[in-house]
Amino acid sequence: MDRKSNAYVVTFAVTVCAISAVCLSAAYNTFAADIAANELFDQQKNVLIAVGLYERTEPKSDEELRNLYDNFIEEKVLQVKREDVERPVKQGGVEGTETQEEVVDMVETEYLIADLAGLRREEGKKPEGERREFATVFRRKDDAGATVAWCIPISGYGLWSTLYGFLALEPDLATVKGITFYKHAETPGLGGEVDNVNWQAQWPGKSVLDAQGNVVGVQLKKGVVDSSVAYEKSHMVDGLSGATITSNGVTKFVKSDLERYEPFFKKNRTE
Amino acid sequence: MTTAVAPAPAKAPAAPLFGKAEKKAVLDPLWDNNPIALQVLGICSALAVTIKLDQTVLMCVGVIAVLCASNTIISMLRNMIPSKIRIIVMLVVISSLVTLVDILLKRFAFDVAKGLSVFVGLIVTNCIVMGRAEAFAMANKPWPSFLDGLGNALGYSWILLAVAFFRELFGSGTLFGVRVIPASVYADAGGFYFNNGLMVLAPGAFLLLGVIVWVQRGISGYTESH
Secondary structure: OOOOOHHHHHHHHHHHHHHHHHHHHHHHHHHHHHHHHHHHHHHHHHHHHHOOOOOOOOOOOHHHHHHHHHHHEEEEEEEEOOOOOOOOOOOOOHHHOOOOOOEEEEEOOOOEOOOOOOOOOOOOOOOOOOEOOEEEEEEEEOOOOOEEEEEEEEEEEOOOOEEEEEEEEOOOOOEEEEEEEEEOOOOOOOHHHHHOHHHHOOOOOOEOEOOOOOEOOOEEEOOOOOOOOHHHHHHEEEOOOOOHHHHHHHHHHHHHHHHHHHHHHHHHHHO | OOOOOOOOOOOOOOOOOOOHHHHHHHHHHHOOOOOOOOOOOOHHHHHHOOOOHHHHHHHHHHHHHHHHHHHHHHHHHOOOOOHHHHHHHHHHHHHHHHHHHHHHHHHHOHHHHHHHHHHOHHHHHOHHHHHHHHHOHHHOOHHHHHHHHHHHHHHHHHHHHHHHHHHHHHHHOEEOOEEOOOHHHEHHHOOOEOOOHHHHOHHHHHHHHHHHHHHHHHHHOOOOOO
């Protein structure tokens, strides 16, 4: 075939694309299960960090971390209550991973994963999004089985991406124990600073409930928290410089996720 | 996208595996024709991934793998690639390889790969990879092209490692995550020492890279031709 002809060019382009597509799918399928296992382990590590069992820089082998997780973290799967349908519980866990835990409670708040930051929302329109049917909660227990901390997955839109992380609470279910993010695609150096350990260190000790017991979450203030103002001191952390939309997103989805778990928390608070 | 300044020398057809020209193909980009210090290509990632040595090593491994493979593959295809669409064909080859590297890193070095975030994917836009494909691999046989890729990737790597060495040492007081500057001298522990905050930010890398380019050119005697 003439190498300058259009037919040759098209044939060549299609062939190259087909070969590379086959190679990449083969490579991906070979490793998909292992990569998923790595991701799950990374999430478990982040739960350990959030509840204060592990520090990111601490040298610990994977084996030690797995033992920590198995011995001191208990996963519970909660079924989101829906009036219209009754569903059997099949799976739950972080992002739908299989778990053997039984259903322990119902959470009534309807939850929409998409558009928590309100970015793509038109004025007055109800946001569209996928409704989650299961929710996971992690309990950190001590050797005797008593609760040391609770941890919930948090997620929602920032600027470019959905952020995924964990928020840990003290046994009073009102005070923050720690926060981590394990997956996002925010701008490195701006919104990506949600990973900054110095910023995350501001979270512990903040209260997610106001004096009346309403869920207020933790707000990211534009600028620096003025600790002489009582409300700011107990309910706000510094916003991320140059990342207003990521900051607003974090504020919104932390509050929304806490509200979602509030019925479960309320029950465990009074017990 | 910039093409490299180095003209591709034509090879004798029956060259030995490690002849003079082959040695030159590997060694030349290490010093005399370094892609970063002399051609100032690929410095985006040099600024972005040099905060910690372990990340930098992984990035270098990625670039070495991609550059060697892309040069080899494109060289093998060079007589078949229609010149009209050669750049886009190179991009398909390079981006497939980068995706492959990304999958492998996520499988075998998840934590460090996560730290590299978008920058593994951005190897696609590294001018060195494209530059060598266009300037060398399109005109040479696979083996010399492989060596040219290896040489350029190593030339890129040692500069990155040098930058990362200083950034991690002065920015975090560690090397490969192991504490080198003792914790007791830090101001927190009653000492006098502070980490240099500039070093962990991109401008610190820019300054360091400038110094390295200056020193390298001072020694190698390179001057810009006008």
